[in-house]
Amino acid sequence: MMQRRLIAFLILLVGTGIGWYVYSSGYSGSRPFKLGLDLSGGTQLVYRANLSAIGQTDVGDSMASLRDTIERRVNLFGVSEPIVQTQHAGTLAGRPEERLIVELPGVTDTQKAIDLIGQTPVLEFRLLKEDAILSDISTSTVNKYFESAAITGKDLKSAQIQFNQAIGGVPNEPVVLLTFNADGTRIFANLTKENVGRYFGMFLDGSPISIPSINESIPDGKAVISGNFTPEGAKELARNLNYGALPVPIELISTQTVAGTLGEEAVRDGVMAGVWGVIAVIFFMMFWYRLPGLLAAIALLVYIVAVLLLFKLIPVTLTAAGIAAFILSIGMAVDANILIFERTREELEAGKNTREAITDGFARAWPSIRDSNISSIITAVILFWFGTSLIKGFALVFGIGVLVSMLTAISVSRTFLMALGIEAKTGLVRFLFGSGTHA
Amino acid sequence: MFIIRHKNLFFCLTGALVLASLISILVFGLKLGLDFTGGTLIEVRYDGMRPASNAIVKSLEDAGFTGFSLRESGTNGYTLRMHALTDLQRGKLSATMSYETATAHIDQLTEVGPTIGKELRNKSFIALALVLLCILLFIAFAFRKVSEPVSSWTYGLIALITLIHDVIVPVGFFAILGSITGAQVDTLFVTAILTILGFSIHDTIVVFDRVRENLRVNQERNRREDFAETAGRSLGQTFVRSVNTSLTVLFTLAILYFVGPESTSDFALTLLVGITAGTYSSIFLATPLLVAVEKKRTK
Numbered sequence: 001m002m003q004r005r006l007i008a009f010l011i012l013l014v015g016t017g018i019g020w021y022v023y024s025s026g027y028s029g030s031r032p033f034k035l036g037l038d039l040s041g042g043t044q045l046v047y048r049a050n051l052s053a054i055g056q057t058d059v060g061d062s063m064a065s066l067r068d069t070i071e072r073r074v075n076l077f078g079v080s081e082p083i084v085q086t087q088h089a090g091t092l093a094g095r096p097e098e099r100l101i102v103e104l105p106g107v108t109d110t111q112k113a114i115d116l117i118g119q120t121p122v123l124e125f126r127l128l129k130e131d132a133i134l135s136d137i138s139t140s141t142v143n144k145y146f147e148s149a150a151i152t153g154k155d156l157k158s159a160q161i162q163f164n165q166a167i168g169g170v171p172n173e174p175v176v177l178l179t180f181n182a183d184g185t186r187i188f189a190n191l192t193k194e195n196v197g198r199y200f201g202m203f204l205d206g207s208p209i210s211i212p213s214i215n216e217s218i219p220d221g222k223a224v225i226s227g228n229f230t231p232e233g234a235k236e237l238a239r240n241l242n243y244g245a246l247p248v249p250i251e252l253i254s255t256q257t258v259a260g261t262l263g264e265e266a267v268r269d270g271v272m273a274g275v276w277g278v279i280a281v282i283f284f285m286m287f288w289y290r291l292p293g294l295l296a297a298i299a300l301l302v303y304i305v306a307v308l309l310l311f312k313l314i315p316v317t318l319t320a321a322g323i324a325a326f327i328l329s330i331g332m333a334v335d336a337n338i339l340i341f342e343r344t345r346e347e348l349e350a351g352k353n354t355r356e357a358i359t360d361g362f363a364r365a366w367p368s369i370r371d372s373n374i375s376s377i378i379t380a381v382i383l384f385w386f387g388t389s390l391i392k393g394f395a396l397v398f399g400i401g402v403l404v405s406m407l408t409a410i411s412v413s414r415t416f417l418m419a420l421g422i423e424a425k426t427g428l429v430r431f432l433f434g435s436g437t438h439a
Numbered sequence: 440m441f442i443i444r445h446k447n448l449f450f451c452l453t454g455a456l457v458l459a460s461l462i463s464i465l466v467f468g469l470k471l472g473l474d475f476t477g478g479t480l481i482e483v484r485y486d487g488m489r490p491a492s493n494a495i496v497k498s499l500e501d502a503g504f505t506g507f508s509l510r511e512s513g514t515n516g517y518t519l520r521m522h523a524l525t526d527l528q529r530g531k532l533s534a535t536m537s538y539e540t541a542t543a544h545i546d547q548l549t550e551v552g553p554t555i556g557k558e559l560r561n562k563s564f565i566a567l568a569l570v571l572l573c574i575l576l577f578i579a580f581a582f583r584k585v586s587e588p589v590s591s592w593t594y595g596l597i598a599l600i601t602l603i604h605d606v607i608v609p610v611g612f613f614a615i616l617g618s619i620t621g622a623q624v625d626t627l628f629v630t631a632i633l634t635i636l637g638f639s640i641h642d643t644i645v646v647f648d649r650v651r652e653n654l655r656v657n658q659e660r661n662r663r664e665d666f667a668e669t670a671g672r673s674l675g676q677t678f679v680r681s682v683n684t685s686l687t688v689l690f691t692l693a694i695l696y697f698v699g700p701e702s703t704s705d706f707a708l709t710l711l712v713g714i715t716a717g718t719y720s721s722i723f724l725a726t727p728l729l730v731a732v733e734k735k736r737t738k
Contacts, residue, residue, distance in 0.1 A: 267700075374577060
């Protein structure tokens with residue numbers, strides 16, 4: 001008995017401690033809640049990567065390098081905590097797609113966000129087809145006459161501005177010197193060795209800027225783009241290429257921007273709804289289930305602080321849908337208690353003593369609690385799979401809620417009930433353990 | 440047990456409810472939201488009074504916007520829907536929506552490409568089918584040891600029927616809501632429906648679980664009892680807890696609807712209707728159906 005009371009006391013103590021921690025570290029403390037874009041305000045951009053020029057085996061590589069490039073770019077502009085991630089969309093959209101998702105908290109001007117990403121140039125290398133003649137080429141026929149070369153923008157290590165000293169070129173013309181990385185150097189050496197005499201086109205954002213012919217194998221991984229640059233133009237190109245030449249072209253397919261004020265309102269209303277929801281549920285439980293109801297209310301509070309702590313530790317990115325899931329879970333968390341208390345009352349009425357009735361009440365209500373929670377978990381898992389980030393937020397919170405509430409509703413309220421150590425079956429006890437219209 | 444005795448009455452009531460929902464879906468139809476159709480949705484808000492809508496329409500047309508629809512939202516805002524935006528249009532959106540001294544603040548801008556819409560549409564149907572299938576399998580599994588007098592599959596199938604009821608009713612309700620407030624079926628709505636499925640089954644499981652237990656006790660004590668009697672008794676024993684477990688959820692949902700964020704208010708309302716329907720069906724449809732099936736088999 002003493003031991004149970006000690007455990008009950010410890011639960012209260014730890015619960016209060018966690019509650020204090022969650023409250024004090026609130027939104028701004030050492031571990032603030034992570035808010036999704038719909039609550040914090042910001043912009044999400046979704047791009048489709050055009051991988052038609054990339055071999056099947058290089059897709060993963062290219063997407064990773066695309067992500068890194070965009071990430072560098074975004075960081076450069078001082079957006080705090082941006083998220084850049086790639087996503088493989090299955091065949092449900094018709095054909096598989098590789099996507100890039102960019103989340104920019106705090107950026108609420110969509111066009112500015114798009115420009116920020118869009119300024120990153122796409123550098124491509126293509127070879128002139130063997131049967132084509134250079135002089136036939138105009139801007140509209142470029143795609144017809146060129147085939148993609150094995151080397152891409154992701155093989156680039158750095159770009160720098162130089163002034164042309166080469167014989168045959170325009171003296172002192174500004175040019176951009178490209179240096180390839182180790183992989184790129186090897187590929188470029190092979191490429192130039194095997195294609196001596198062919199024309200090698202360098203394309204920036206789809207238009208040719210320089211089409212030199214390959215005179216000899218280039219083993220040192222350096223190439224020069226000369227395209228009638230002004231010194232400023234060459235400098236800008238070199239800088240943009242350094243910040244990141246995209247390995248593959250991307251196309252914007254969806255955007256979402258939410259103003260910070262709207263998010264603040266949603267957070268405020270959500271917290272309000274949560275507080276009132278808890279009060280309503282606690283009031284109902286104490287009104288209908290009396291003493292056990294009070295203990296269920298304490299278990300509910302333990303549930304709430306435990307889940308909030310998990311939100312911080314995992315951390316779970318909270319969205320408006322996630323808050324809705326949490327509020328929904330507050331109503332569902334006491335369901336196990338309701339099943340247990342109803343059962344306990346039945347056992348009491350069947351003539352068992354209080355202690356037995358409680359033990360049997362818990363044991364016999366368990367199969368129903370287990371089975372019904374499993375169905376909710378099934379839903380949560382499928383929702384998580386189905387989800388856009390919005391729905392994933394809901395599913396994650398819902399799933400955590402179901403699991404944690406099963407634990408708290410059963411173990412915490414059981415510990416408290418047992419700690420009370422009521423053995424007698426006086427009229428008062430009957431009343432305290434009664435419910436609703438029952439004595 | 441009253442409900443079992445008058446089960447035909449409740450079957451009629453349930454049938455009428457489902458029929459009314461289906462008619463509402465046919466008459467009003469469901470408006471697919473942006474996530475499914477693709478397109479652009481813009482919410483703007485003004486500091487003071489919003490300008491007259493014809494001024495904004497003219498300003499938009501002058502700026503080269505075509506095929507848009509402008510709708511008042513809240514007390515001082517507008518909702519603008521249209522097809523894809525060009526970079527140029529997006530850049531001067533706020534300026535275009537402003538009029539004289541009323542500066543437009545863009546609260547929300549959402550653009551969805553057509554492939555994403557198609558993907559989400561397909562995913563929604565698959566998710567719905569998957570949830571139904573998994574729950575059917577799970578119930579059949581959970582009740583696998585019960586075979587007399589009705590098989591475990593019957594429990595699963597009846598659970599499935601009540602679930603279909605629980606989906607049709609809120610969808611029918613949403614069709615009406617859509618025609619009044621312009622509410623649209625989006626991914627959040629699909630989430631609400633799937634959540635209803637997961638939760639509504641709780642009460643049905645509780646009743647079935649009690650039927651299962653009472654059948655076992657009868658067998659152990661060699662007591663002969665009519666199945667209708669056993670089922671009715673089980674329903675009576677679990678009636679209060681079915682209602683109470685739903686009540687606590689309905690409380691929080693009602694508060695979420697009235698107090699909570701605007702973005703989840705349609706969601707909360709759909710859940711309110713769906714969970715009410717779910718509680719109704721687990722009490723007035725599931726067990727009566729179980730009894731009806733058993734009667735058919737013994738005849």
